[in-house]
Amino acid sequence: xxxxxxxxxxxxxxxxxxxxxxxxxxxxxxxxxxxxxxxxxxxxxxxxxxxxxxxxxxxxxxxxxxx
Numbered sequence: 863x864x865x866x867x868x869x870x871x872x873x874x875x876x877x878x879x880x881x882x883x884x885x886x887x888x889x890x891x892x893x894x895x896x897x898x899x900x901x902x903x904x905x906x907x908x909x910x911x912x913x914x915x916x917x918x919x920x921x922x923x924x925x926x927x928x929x
Contacts, residue, residue, distance in 0.1 A: 866880075872918070872922065875915070875918075876915055876918065876919055876922075878913050879911055879912070879914075879915045880911075880915045880916070881914075883908035883909070883911040883912045884908070886904075886908050887905050887908040887909065887912075890908075891905065892905055892907055909923060
């Protein structure tokens with residue numbers, strides 16, 4: 863039995879966004895302290911993207927359970 867499934871648009875977003883946000887936040891954190899002080903708001907933006915994707919995944923999971 864083969865399990866072949868196409869990824870929908872929301873699954874592609876859920877794969878790309880958290881990985882990209884985490885890598886960019888780690889890249890910014892790896893720079894020096896002055897860079898972090900000037901661009902610290904970007905980390906908060908990437909963390910919020912990550913949290914939004916987590917909430918979105920929970921919403922999709924609950925929707926699948928109800929069906």
